[in-house]
Amino acid sequence: MTNFSTIYKLSLVAVACLIHACSSSCPVLECWFVQEKVGRGGGLTGATTQEKALLHIRRDAQSQGAESQRAPSDINPDRVYTFTDPAATLCQHALNPPRGSIKKPLCEVNPFLPQPSSLKWVTTLTESALSPVYLEAEWFSSSFQGLNDQLGVSAITRAPTGSKEHDVILSVSSKTMSAQSRLGVPVTLDCGFWADPSSPLSSTGFAVEWRYQFRGDGRVVLAYDGKTDRVADSHEEGATMDFEGLHERGNVSLTLQEAKVRHSGTYICTVYLPYLLAQVAMELEIVEPPSLSIHPSPLPLAVPGQTVNIQCEASGFAPLPLELSWEFKGADGKSRPLGAGSVSGHWQASDGTFIQSTRLELDTSKLDLGTGGEISCVAVHAGGTRRASAILSVIGFSGPSIEDSMAMVGVALVLYGLIKFVSWTFTSSGSDTAGTQDKKEK
Numbered sequence: 001m002t003n004f005s006t007i008y009k010l011s012l013v014a015v016a017c018l019i020h021a022c023s024s025s026c027p028v029l030e031c032w033f034v035q036e037k038v039g040r041g042g043g044l045t046g047a048t049t050q051e052k053a054l055l056h057i058r059r060d061a062q063s064q065g066a067e068s069q070r071a072p073s074d075i076n077p078d079r080v081y082t083f084t085d086p087a088a089t090l091c092q093h094a095l096n097p098p099r100g101s102i103k104k105p106l107c108e109v110n111p112f113l114p115q116p117s118s119l120k121w122v123t124t125l126t127e128s129a130l131s132p133v134y135l136e137a138e139w140f141s142s143s144f145q146g147l148n149d150q151l152g153v154s155a156i157t158r159a160p161t162g163s164k165e166h167d168v169i170l171s172v173s174s175k176t177m178s179a180q181s182r183l184g185v186p187v188t189l190d191c192g193f194w195a196d197p198s199s200p201l202s203s204t205g206f207a208v209e210w211r212y213q214f215r216g217d218g219r220v221v222l223a224y225d226g227k228t229d230r231v232a233d234s235h236e237e238g239a240t241m242d243f244e245g246l247h248e249r250g251n252v253s254l255t256l257q258e259a260k261v262r263h264s265g266t267y268i269c270t271v272y273l274p275y276l277l278a279q280v281a282m283e284l285e286i287v288e289p290p291s292l293s294i295h296p297s298p299l300p301l302a303v304p305g306q307t308v309n310i311q312c313e314a315s316g317f318a319p320l321p322l323e324l325s326w327e328f329k330g331a332d333g334k335s336r337p338l339g340a341g342s343v344s345g346h347w348q349a350s351d352g353t354f355i356q357s358t359r360l361e362l363d364t365s366k367l368d369l370g371t372g373g374e375i376s377c378v379a380v381h382a383g384g385t386r387r388a389s390a391i392l393s394v395i396g397f398s399g400p401s402i403e404d405s406m407a408m409v410g411v412a413l414v415l416y417g418l419i420k421f422v423s424w425t426f427t428s429s430g431s432d433t434a435g436t437q438d439k440k441e442k
């Protein structure tokens with residue numbers, strides 16, 4: 001009984017520690033502070049400068065965080081900032097690796113200039129032409145990338161001019177920085193946002209835009225006007241958002257009802273507040289392994305010495321490449337590789353999936369196939385390895401010896417001579433019908 005209660009107490013302590021550790025571990029992040037160079041005459045030159053910066057993240061102005069930690073010597077003390085993030089988006093585990101880990105989260109801070117958007121579904125947010133005094137402050141746009149692509153966050157922060165204590169006003173985050181999906185199933189790209197409810201900018205409403213980008217080509221997938229609560233633009237059938245979760249939990253995840261090959265690419269989730277925007281870009285890849293079929297099916301009986309042609313077609317797969325090969329498993333249960341065969345080029349079906357095939361010329365005289373066995377076509381693909389098999393039966397399995405072959409050639413010669421002799425006898429008798437007979441026999 002005492003044992004049991006001790007275990008119980010210990011587990012309580014452990015749970016308490018866990019909660020404590022999870023809730024109180026806001027990181028100190030080393031970042032790049034990147035800004036455009038100001039050229040002579042005050043204009044922006046287009047070139048950028050980058051300096052190291054240090055961000056102390058905390059949940060609220062009271063919590064101490066790790067401020068006692070001294071800034072590394074290579075960081076200019078003027079570039080040490082405090083970010084207060086009440087939603088704790090920046091305190092997630094992926095941005096806070098254990099101390100001493102070699103891999104570090106990526107982080108970049110840029111100065112940000114609040115301005116009204118000209119996008120159709122966003123302009124409603126800034127209808128009053130006056131920009132609030134609230135905007136006269138120091139604004140940063142920062143992007144963070146957690147370890148192993150687990151998390152991406154973008155945050156807009158504000159500090160009173162001259163202060164280095166920033167408050168997160170808007171943050172957008174995603175947990176599907178590199179997503180994969182099979183074909184034909186629903187796929188959800190995660191995106192969530194948080195807007196400081198005490199900011200005068202969050203009372204007017206928000207807008208959301210999902211953009212698709214592939215090889216320099218871009219288009220709007222779905223745009224949502226949060227002020228009128230309407231889908232403002234949609235260019236993709238079956239693309240939806242959870243319109244309740246949108247307002248209740250800031251969940252603006254995009255769901256594509258049926259994944260297609262052409263959905264592979266980059267998706268950018270942008271959330272707009274009046275004058276502000278934050279965005280996270282993520283990758284989606286549609287990965288579908290091939291279906292294999294072997295022709296002819298079933299395989300014909302093979303005679304020793306004969307060459308058997310076997311075709312294997314891999315279809316419905318994406319993306320390229322695919323690695324095709326052949327294997328033979330004999331009666332002894334051992335597998336032997338037979339090489340790749342003659343692999344064809346690939347072509348694309350109307351749904352964007354690929355088709356490719358390979359032909360095996362199986363020379364039964366060169367290989368010791370015994371009574372036959374199992375011929376397999378193996379396809380190695382990013383979506384998994386697939387194989388198709390067919391039974392190959394070899395008749396007269398002992399295989400002809402040299403003497404047997406010689407005897408067969410001898411018999412053939414004798415037969416040939418006999419036929420020749422017979423036909424000669426007939427033709428010399430001068431009959432036309434016999435001539436035709438001769439041709440037929442040949």
Ligand SMILES: *[C@@H]1O[C@H](CO)[C@@H](O)[C@H](O)[C@H]1NC(C)=O
Pocket residue numbers: 188241242245249251252253254255
């Ligand atoms: C957000 O919404 C999507 C559906 O649109 C859902 O699959 C997902 O679980 C939601 N995420 C959270 C954190 O609620």
